[in-house]
Every structure is written in structure tokens, then in C-alpha cells.
Amino acid sequence: MFDFMDLEFNDAQQSESSGFYIPEASECMRCGQCVSGCPTFRLFQIHEETPRSRLRTISKILVEDSPVSPEELKHLNNCVQCRACETSCPSKMAYGQLFDAAQAKLQTPLNSLAKMAFYFIEHKNHRAWLMPFLKGYLKSGLQNPLRRSGIFEKFNLANAENLLTEPALKPLFEIYPTNRIRRGNVALFTGCIAEHFDRETLEAAIKLLNANGFNVQIPKQQSCCGAIHQHNGQSATHLIENNLAVFNSLNVDAVIHVATGCGAMLSEYESESFKKRLFDIHEFLLANWSDDLKLESSNLKVAVHEPCSGRNVLKNQQSVYALLQKIPDLNVVALADNHICCGSGGRYMLTHPENAAQLRELKQQIIHDAKVDLVVSSNFGCVLHLNSNHTTVLHPLVLLAGRLI
Ligand code: SF4
Ligand code: SF4
Incomplete structure (x- = not known):
């Protein structure tokens, strides 16, 4: 059986200099409530793969400034960052914030592939130039022979290549007016890759908002929410500042996100004026559904x-x-x-x-x-x-x- 109660945890983990709050041993009740919902514990069934053990490593990085072994680092980085542990912790540990802060302090060097990925996430125009090549590749008939050749494994690209779907090339318009009686104006947050790879969802969002009487504005200058940067020790400040400047300057009733991953990051921006107008699309549609808007039935x-x-x-x-x-x-x-x-x-x-x-x-x-x-x-x-x-x-x-x- 997993003996959570025996884990060691040092005293006073709050550092005035670091400013990060890590509960003291007395505050972490060693209740183990965070364990069963942790996906990596479910996979490995060892205490090193629990939130509690990761917090111990994070404490070493952020507060004690003591060395962390490669093994401890491996277990820390195995974290999926699902934040399920936050919801079950009676001591209300801000695990996500602590994990990000530890990554920022570690500054693990990026490999060339990760550097390239971050570059394309940040540079919208260059990302758009890349898309016709990806589409051409998918249509060329080269995919299967190249996969068989093992070239993607050699360059560590096999997992990314497996996820490729045909990108949409045409940019979205800046405004989609409603043809119903206008009830308001909203701005849509499209993030970094959704415009190319999840166009179907964005178009569905526009259709539903228009059908409910909202003009939809899609500001071109918006950027990635910054989540991938922040969770991987990279600065997301420039992305956050850009989005705040772009969306706060718009004369709209709401800023709407359609992907919960982006929404979670946007909801933690430190700007009350931005957050006041920020809505998850499901909540927004529910609150603003037109009485006369009917949907076809389905027996699915x-x-x-x-x-x-x-x-x-x-x-x-x-x-x-x-x-x-x-x-x-x-x-x-x-x-x-x-x-x-x-x-x-x-x-x-x-x-x-x-x-x-x-x-x-x-x-x-x-x-x-x-x-x-x-x-x-x-x-x-x-x-x-x-x-x-x-x-x-x-x-x-x-x-x-x-x-x-
Ligand atoms: S955020 Fe990490 S430590 Fe917490 S439950 Fe998810 S995988 Fe486990
Ligand atoms: S749920 Fe919170 S208080 Fe309980 S063991 Fe996990 S980290 Fe400690």
C-alpha cells in the first residue's frame, strides 16, 4: 500500500525572499487526498509520482535553493500539469503557480525542436507561411513512405507528425456581423494554432454567436495566450502584455475563448478590466441564448x-x-x-x-x-x-x- 504518511517534509517552507508560499509540514496534513486523482500516480503507483513528492522538489528549487537530483527532476517533469491536486488539497496549495515558478527558476535549456516550436507559436506571420508547406506535404502522398523510412524518429519528429491534420490556409475575417437583430459585440480569442488546425470549432463559435445576435470581432494582433511558455519555464510576459493591450482597447461587450486550455491561462492574467469581460463560450451562450433560436433534434x-x-x-x-x-x-x-x-x-x-x-x-x-x-x-x-x-x-x-x- 502507498504509505503517504511516512513521507518526510522539512519545516518552514515559506520564504520571505522568494515570495512563494509553500505550506509548512504542519500545514500539509499528509492527508493524501491529492494522490488518487493524480494521473501519474495512477500510472506508476510510487510516491515520487505524487503531487506531495513534487511539492517537496519544488520547495527545494524555490525556497531552499538546494540541489535537485536528476531523478527528482524527472519525476517533477512527469507532471501533466492537470492541477487536479489543487482541487483536492485542503491546504489550498497553488500547485500550478508553484510548478510554473519552479520551471522559470530552473531555466532548462530548450532543444532545437522546442526552440522552433516556440518561435512559430510567437510569430504569427511565419506560422502562416509554414502552413502551405504542411498542407502540400499531407497531400503529396509522401507521408507513408517518409513514415516508413524512419526519418521522423531520427529527428524526434514522429509524435508531432502523427498529430498533423490539414491546416486551414485562409485567414479568418476581422469581423463577422450577425444577420439577426444585433444584441451586442464580442471579440473572439483564437489563440495560436486554432486558426489553422481547429478552424471547425472557431467557425462553429462564430455561427452560434451570430445566430444569437452578436457581431464577432477577431483582432489580428492577438497572440498566443502564453500557457505553453509559462508551463515550460519561458517568459510569457510579452504575449500577455500584447493580448491585454489588444483586447482591452476594443469596444466590445465580451472577450470569448473557446478552448479551456487557453481560457484557463487567460483567466489568470493579472488584469481585472480584462477578466471582467472574459467569458468561456459555453457560459456566454447559455446566458445569452435567444428564446427563438431552435436546434434540430438528435437521438445520439x-x-x-x-x-x-x-x-x-x-x-x-x-x-x-x-x-x-x-x-x-x-x-x-x-x-x-x-x-x-x-x-x-x-x-x-x-x-x-x-x-x-x-x-x-x-x-x-x-x-x-x-x-x-x-x-x-x-x-x-x-x-x-x-x-x-x-x-x-x-x-x-x-x-x-x-x-x-
Ligand atoms: S498537476 Fe501534476 S502533481 Fe498535480 S495531479 Fe496533475 S499530474 Fe499530479
Ligand atoms: S492534499 Fe494537500 S494537504 Fe493533503 S497531502 Fe496533498 S498536498 Fe498535503
Whole structure:
């Protein structure tokens, strides 16, 4: 049995100089409540793969300034950053914030592939130039022979290449006016890669907002939310400042995000004026659904996969269920084990492909057992990670928009 009570934890972990709060041994009650919901503990069943053990390592990095062994670092970095531990901790440890701060202090050098990925996340124009080449590659018939040649494994690109889907090339318009009686103006946060790789969801969002009487504005100057940077020890300040300047200058009633991963990051920007107008699309649509807007009925059975960013940070997962009830006769069920991460975890599926694949397998078994027609998830990363030949996973907005009469 896992003996959580025996773990050692040093005294006073609060450092005035560091400014980071790490509960003292007396405050961490060693209750172990954070353990069972931790996906890596579920995989490895050892105490080094628990939130509690990671907090010990984080304390060494942030407060004690003492050396951390490669083994401790490996276990720390195995964290999926799902933040499930925050929701179960009676001492209210801000695990996500502590993890990010530890990564920022560690400043682990990026390999050339990661540097390239961060470059394209930051540089929208260069990203747009890359897309026709990716599309050309996918249509060229070279994919299978190149995969067989082993070249992607050689350059450590196999996992990223596996996730490639055909990118949309045409940029979105800056404004999508409603053709209903206008009820307001909103701005849509599109993030970094969704405009190319999750166009279907963004178009569904625009359709639903327009159908409910809202003009939709998509400011070109917006940038990535900064989550991937922040969770990997890179500064996200320039991205955050840019988004605050862009969205705070708009004359709109709301700023709307459609992916919970981005939404979680945006909801933690330190700007009250920005957060006051920030909405998750499901909550916004629920609050502003036009009485005369009807959807076509469906007899499908749909399971809701709850992304960790929605469940553990935004804590608004119920809005997806409520919104799907707008489709008459739709049978909506929760996926069992929704409190356990699917393993997508931002770039975790690329950096820790084996762990991510094992967590996906567990989730896919649950999906299989649920005997549903399809699964919905409001985070693009989870959709990408969970979709397979046997499982159709969609953003709930795509299902809703497809039923507009
Ligand atoms: S964030 Fe998730 S993976 Fe990381 S320690 Fe907490 S529960 Fe475990
Ligand atoms: S849930 Fe919080 S208080 Fe309990 S063992 Fe985990 S870190 Fe400590």
C-alpha cells in the first residue's frame, strides 16, 4: 500500500525572499487526498509520482535553493500539469503557480525542436507561411513512405507528425456581423494554432454567436495566450502584455475563448478590466441564448470529456452539459473517470509520449465502455489526443452549430 504518511517534509517552507508560499509540514496534513486523482500516480503507483513528492522538489528549487537530483527532476517533469491536486488539497496549495515558478527558476535549456516550436507559436506571420508547406506535404502522398523510412524518429519528429491534420490556409475575417437583430459585440480569442488546425470549432463559435445576435470581432494582433511558455519555464510576459493591450482597447461587450486550455491561462492574467469581460463560450451562450433560436433534434448518445483546464481551473464544466441540452432528445452523459487527465496536457503528449499514450489508452477504454456515438471535449488538445479510428471526439460547439435550423 502507498504509505503517504511516512513521507518526510522539512519545516518552514515559506520564504520571505522568494515570495512563494509553500505550506509548512504542519500545514500539509499528509492527508493524501491529492494522490488518487493524480494521473501519474495512477500510472506508476510510487510516491515520487505524487503531487506531495513534487511539492517537496519544488520547495527545494524555490525556497531552499538546494540541489535537485536528476531523478527528482524527472519525476517533477512527469507532471501533466492537470492541477487536479489543487482541487483536492485542503491546504489550498497553488500547485500550478508553484510548478510554473519552479520551471522559470530552473531555466532548462530548450532543444532545437522546442526552440522552433516556440518561435512559430510567437510569430504569427511565419506560422502562416509554414502552413502551405504542411498542407502540400499531407497531400503529396509522401507521408507513408517518409513514415516508413524512419526519418521522423531520427529527428524526434514522429509524435508531432502523427498529430498533423490539414491546416486551414485562409485567414479568418476581422469581423463577422450577425444577420439577426444585433444584441451586442464580442471579440473572439483564437489563440495560436486554432486558426489553422481547429478552424471547425472557431467557425462553429462564430455561427452560434451570430445566430444569437452578436457581431464577432477577431483582432489580428492577438497572440498566443502564453500557457505553453509559462508551463515550460519561458517568459510569457510579452504575449500577455500584447493580448491585454489588444483586447482591452476594443469596444466590445465580451472577450470569448473557446478552448479551456487557453481560457484557463487567460483567466489568470493579472488584469481585472480584462477578466471582467472574459467569458468561456459555453457560459456566454447559455446566458445569452435567444428564446427563438431552435436546434434540430438528435437521438445520439454523447459523452462529455471534461478537460482538466475546465474542471480544475475554470471550474465551469457543467455549462457544457447545460448547453448541449439545447439539442432536443440528445442523450448527454458524463464520461466515467472525468477527474483523471487524458494525458494531452499541452505539449505533454509530445514531451512524454509514452505516459500520454498510456493515459489515453485508459481513457479510450472508458470511452469504449460508455457505448456512446461520440465524445465531446471543449479543449482542442484533448480532441487531438483522443481522436482515433475508433473514437470520434468533437468540440461541443461543432455539434451545436451543426444542429442550427
Ligand atoms: S498537476 Fe496533475 S499530474 Fe501534476 S502533481 Fe498535480 S495531479 Fe499530479
Ligand atoms: S492534499 Fe494537500 S494537504 Fe493533503 S497531502 Fe496533498 S498536498 Fe498535503
